[in-house]
Amino acid sequence: MKYLLALDQGTTSSRAILFGLEGRPVAMAQREFRQLYPRPGWVEHDPLEIWESQLGVTQEALRQAGVEAREVVALGLTNQRETTLVFERGTGRPLYNAIVWQDRRTASLCQELKAQGLEPLFRERTGLLLDPYFSGTKLAWLLANVPGLRERAGKGEVRFGTVDTWLLYRLTGGRVHATDPSNASRTLLFNLHTLSWDEELLGILGIPPAMLPEVRPSDGEFGATLPELFGAPIPIRGVLGDQQAALFGQAALAAGQGKCTYGTGAFLLLNTGERPVPSPKGLLSTVAWSVRGKVSYALEGSVFMAGAVVGWLQGLGLIRESAEVEALAREVADSGGVYLVPAFTGLGAPYWDPYARGAILGLTRGTSRAHLARAALEGVAFQVRDVVRAMEGEAGLSLEELRVDGGMAQNALFLEIQADLLGVPVLRSRVTETTALGAAWMAGVGAGVLGLEAVREAWTLEARFLPRLSPSRREALYQGWRRAVERALGWAREEG
Numbered sequence: 001m002k003y004l005l006a007l008d009q010g011t012t013s014s015r016a017i018l019f020g021l022e023g024r025p026v027a028m029a030q031r032e033f034r035q036l037y038p039r040p041g042w043v044e045h046d047p048l049e050i051w052e053s054q055l056g057v058t059q060e061a062l063r064q065a066g067v068e069a070r071e072v073v074a075l076g077l078t079n080q081r082e083t084t085l086v087f088e089r090g091t092g093r094p095l096y097n098a099i100v101w102q103d104r105r106t107a108s109l110c111q112e113l114k115a116q117g118l119e120p121l122f123r124e125r126t127g128l129l130l131d132p133y134f135s136g137t138k139l140a141w142l143l144a145n146v147p148g149l150r151e152r153a154g155k156g157e158v159r160f161g162t163v164d165t166w167l168l169y170r171l172t173g174g175r176v177h178a179t180d181p182s183n184a185s186r187t188l189l190f191n192l193h194t195l196s197w198d199e200e201l202l203g204i205l206g207i208p209p210a211m212l213p214e215v216r217p218s219d220g221e222f223g224a225t226l227p228e229l230f231g232a233p234i235p236i237r238g239v240l241g242d243q244q245a246a247l248f249g250q251a252a253l254a255a256g257q258g259k260c261t262y263g264t265g266a267f268l269l270l271n272t273g274e275r276p277v278p279s280p281k282g283l284l285s286t287v288a289w290s291v292r293g294k295v296s297y298a299l300e301g302s303v304f305m306a307g308a309v310v311g312w313l314q315g316l317g318l319i320r321e322s323a324e325v326e327a328l329a330r331e332v333a334d335s336g337g338v339y340l341v342p343a344f345t346g347l348g349a350p351y352w353d354p355y356a357r358g359a360i361l362g363l364t365r366g367t368s369r370a371h372l373a374r375a376a377l378e379g380v381a382f383q384v385r386d387v388v389r390a391m392e393g394e395a396g397l398s399l400e401e402l403r404v405d406g407g408m409a410q411n412a413l414f415l416e417i418q419a420d421l422l423g424v425p426v427l428r429s430r431v432t433e434t435t436a437l438g439a440a441w442m443a444g445v446g447a448g449v450l451g452l453e454a455v456r457e458a459w460t461l462e463a464r465f466l467p468r469l470s471p472s473r474r475e476a477l478y479q480g481w482r483r484a485v486e487r488a489l490g491w492a493r494e495e496g
């Protein structure tokens, strides 16, 4: 038998899934790792925990399936994006914790760059905007704040990478220092038009070009894993950011097709074809992938908190397991006028306010745990409605249905709410691990064992959720949401 192996390094857990060549999952292993919050608004991961958990689950998946490394045709790697690492050249020793995409520590640096009038330049070149979300200002912060880092980087002793690059370096024993255009396009350093690192932007942020990884196609050659890791070398033939991988795994290969993935955050991506679409309304223009020598672009709406809100309810003790939120929220028919704005790490698209903070409004003496749970689910769905509205205004396109996946898409009530608040059907695919599937397929294409046609034909529907709310009720609820968001904006700035 022949297999494809996907490594999916997410924000809260590392996963490895072994697929048959036809896309059927054969074995899966998953391990969570620590989230570090050293200060309010800061979020870090230990790079060695990322690596060790990812290595551990990969070995476990192979063991579970009783599959030998030499039966694996190719490995595809997909990852949480933007998260920024620096490590020593040669040894691969981490030089600081990974600064996670949700981290807000560079809000003031972004503010300064905006005050210098630089946002239009960054937007035009990278398709992104000046928000702490992206890697560029995180890397600038590391160079300015980790003692000795700038000097060592100047001497060529330091490597920068997003999580894909970090794992590739480790998997290949330091032989490959590379990334792909979908990950590079999230750094604020990558020129969307020339598809290369942008020297002017690097200069503005004071980043030595020698630290940066080489950019190879998403279906390119990324070396092979060290033989001692899995018993034999496995060719690495696919690399792409997790949201782009989910777009690929949902077979949204044509312009106009899109998906929303609900993991820690929620990310709606719309394939825009062979040209980047500039976005004046607070969406991002980004690379979807580079495959078979052709680059595809996407328009993206990034929502920072989705499943993480459910994790927070769990931390509070309102529920024991994230799946329990569904039964709790079903105890009530609506949120009783309560709105929860999940701006715990600022707000992403289309607001882009790193100073926004979470808020719960509309509490009364009648508010119960169930109302809060329901308001939390609605808060995620409203954010996605904001993104869809921005997209409709922008690309002049109207959404007819939405393909969904990710951990939170297991929650049927949540998908009913999403369909109600969007007013369009929400479609869940049979394989919910579309991110891993996308990475496996990319590796299959890279290794020449799969064609794009096969990917297109493999998508199958599992469940369809239809909207039931009247348009006037939908609009009234949405207006309440907009009022609630107004109150959450700028909160941390006013604090001091």
Ligand SMILES: Nc1ncnc2c1ncn2[C@@H]1O[C@H](COP(=O)(O)OP(=O)(O)O)[C@@H](O)[C@H]1O
Pocket: 010, 011, 012, 013, 262, 263, 264, 265, 306, 307, 308, 309, 310, 311, 322, 323, 324, 325, 326, 406, 407, 408, 409, 410, 411, 414
């Ligand atoms: N049944 C559920 N209802 C709501 N949220 C859920 C449910 N199951 C999982 N989640 C949430 O989904 C997230 C995990 O999804 P996953 O796709 O694994 O995320 P990531 O790739 O970001 O680590 C967690 O934040 C968890 O709280």
Ligand SMILES: O=P(O)(O)OC[C@H](O)CO
Pocket: 009, 010, 011, 012, 079, 080, 081, 082, 101, 241, 242, 243, 263, 264, 265
């Ligand atoms: O780890 P996920 O699935 O929440 O995805 C994180 C995104 O890539 C951040 O941009």
